Amino acid sequence: MALLPEQFSQLESLAETWALPTELQRSERRWAAGPDDYRRFYEAMLPALDQVLDYLDRYEPGNIPEPALPLYRLALAFAEAAPHNELYDCSNTVPNSFDARRFVAAHGEITDR
Numbered sequence: 001m002a003l004l005p006e007q008f009s010q011l012e013s014l015a016e017t018w019a020l021p022t023e024l025q026r027s028e029r030r031w032a033a034g035p036d037d038y039r040r041f042y043e044a045m046l047p048a049l050d051q052v053l054d055y056l057d058r059y060e061p062g063n064i065p066e067p068a069l070p071l072y073r074l075a076l077a078f079a080e081a082a083p084h085n086e087l088y089d090c091s092n093t094v095p096n097s098f099d100a101r102r103f104v105a106a107h108g109e110i111t112d113r
Contacts, residue, residue, distance in 0.1 A: 003070040008052065011074060014044055018081070019073035026077050033081070042085040045078045 003015040018041060020026045033041075045052075052075050056068065064072050 004074070005055065005067065005071060007055075008048065008071060011044060011048060011052075011071075014041060015070050015074050018077040019070045020077065021069075021073060023076075023080075026073075026080055029077070030081055038081060038085045041078070041081060045074070049075075049078070 002009065002012060003019065004012055018026070018029060020029060052071060056064070056072055056075060059065065059068060
């Protein structure tokens with residue numbers, strides 16, 4: 001079963017891996033990703049980004065319909081992962097920084113629903 005709207009079928013394999021419903025799950029995915037994962041994700045998403053954002057822009061924040069949620073989550077994952085490609089040479093850590101895994105989410109597993 002397809003996760004994404006039909007016009008984004010080229011991103012389907014990314015959605016299976018990156019379009020996770022909580023910030024913590026997406027963070028854990030980034031922490032587990034290797035350089036090749038970041039490159040593949042970035043290189044596939046960047047050319048489609050304008051089309052993805054145009055599609056999502058028709059909805060109000062907080063009122064994204066269920067069929068569009070995986071695409072929304074994929075866009076969130078891209079925004080969260082892009083700096084690793086653009087600034088940190090596809091590293092899953094941020095050089096000279098506090099390890100993000102040491103931060104504890106006090107709010108728990110809040111989803112986008």
